[in-house]
Amino acid sequence: MTLCESCDDAIVCPMDPILYSAVPLDRAHHLRRDDAAIGALVRRPDRLLVPLWRDLSLATPEGAVMPAGDIAARLLDLAGVTVFLGLWAGRPVFAADLSEAEAEPDGTPPRLGPDGAWTALKAVGGTLPADHAAILAYGRALVLWHRRARFCGICGAPTQSREGGHMRQCQDGTCAAPHYPRTDPAVIMRVDGTDEAGQPAILMHRQKIWAPGMWSVLAGFVEPGETLEEAVAREVREESGIEVAAVRYHGGQPWPFPSSLMLGFSATAIGGTLAPDPDELEDAQWFSKARIAAEFSDAHRTDGSGRPFLPRPDAIARRLVDDWLLDTPARGG
Ligand SMILES: [Zn+2]
Incomplete structure (x- = not known):
């Protein structure tokens, strides 16, 4: 866990590229x-x-x-x-x-x-x-x-690769629609609030499909007709019952599994009642710094101890948590 060596600022820093970003090619x-x-x-x-x-x-x-x-x-x-x-x-x-x-x-x-x-x-x-x-x-x-993208989404005809593979064109002479590579925006957000004892805490959750013990911040896909900030507020509300404000962008991470761009945010809890959606989440809880220090393993995988753990250091989810643990300020705030 270190600060950016270039600017000594937050962990999520444009000078400190996150995994899968900063492709070293001239895209020509x-x-x-x-x-x-x-x-x-x-x-x-x-x-x-x-x-x-x-x-x-x-x-x-x-x-x-x-x-x-x-x-x-x-x-x-x-x-x-x-x-x-x-x-x-x-x-x-x-x-x-x-x-x-x-x-x-x-x-x-x-x-x-x-x-x-x-x-x-x-x-x-x-x-x-x-x-x-x-x-x-x-x-x-x-x-x-x-x-x-082998077939045109408009007319169903086959498409062919063009422009060095950066476009596919419909082969139907009338349609001839161009299709471009997709990047699907997904928001991932750390919600800052307080635990039952009134201590500053962040909201983390578990999903059934995750490795036993892993906890992370909430995330979800952006839907048509909403801003990124609205997507953050809606996902948090739907999945946890918590209302948020003061949504701030922290940084992004390409996530080609298969085609996402993870957009990291922090948000402040302003109301609601923690009620995890059982269809989406296995559990959701508030975690203070003291609780994380006392309960969490330093590993980022199941280490056999049965202790909970945080996501891998190269994931934006972990950077959002680490930013809070280190008390680094939100960017643009
Ligand atoms: Zn077509």
């Missing part, structure tokens, strides 16, 4: 509509490939595995779709969907990279170099979007 937007330029880039022997096989990325504990040279050429032959991600120190980087490659007879992923390197980004993202994790997340988001 101007090249996307230049098919000849993209074609030349994908043939360059020094181009790097970011493969995705079904839901798995290629990475070892040391970092992402991004093949180049002849290996990349072979993988490109197998790719269902390729996306120009940008230039990394001048080298072109492409995401490639290899999902059509058959699994091995024993059900393991195809041997298209180092043994054992196909891995779930969500499981290893926090252990990778930050720039590698960001590139894998960026590539994954685009490949997953392509899989979901």
Whole structure:
């Protein structure tokens, strides 16, 4: 738990990028509509490939595995779709969907990279170099979007990849609608209030599907016709019965599982009665700093002790909690 080294300000700081953000590529937007330029880039022997096989990325504990040279050429032959991600120190980087490659007879992923390197980004993202994790997340988001956008949502005709993979166009001559990659906004919010003893406390909850012992802040998708601030207030009200005000933005986190952008907020409880929605939450409680210090494990997973624990340090949920634990001020407040 440290303050930002650049500005000594809050944990959620634009100078202190969060996991999956700060993609270190020049996205080279101007090249996307230049098919000849993209074609030349994908043939360059020094181009790097970011493969995705079904839901798995290629990475070892040391970092992402991004093949180049002849290996990349072979993988490109197998790719269902390729996306120009940008230039990394001048080298072109492409995401490639290899999902059509058959699994091995024993059900393991195809041997298209180092043994054992196909891995779930969500499981290893926090252990990778930050720039590698960001590139894998960026590539994954685009490949997953392509899989979901193969047909036009307007007329149902097939679509084709365009603009280096940053657009798909409907192939019906009359419709010809362009479709762009989706990013679905979700709000995640720390609610500041008081516990039964009147001590400053934050509202955290548990969901049945979570690992036993994990507690976190509330979150939910933004609905059409509401602002982010309204989404925060509505989600808190629906899930916990608590009314909030003073909604403040803290920072965001790309979350390509499959296509979310997590938008972190704090809010102040101003009324209502804590009544967790049993359809949504297993439990919700107020936690003071003293209670967290006394009851919570330092681990961010089940450590066998039966003690509760907070989300992983690389998740925005944890940053929102850590900001409060450290008494750092809200940004923009
Ligand atoms: Zn169409």
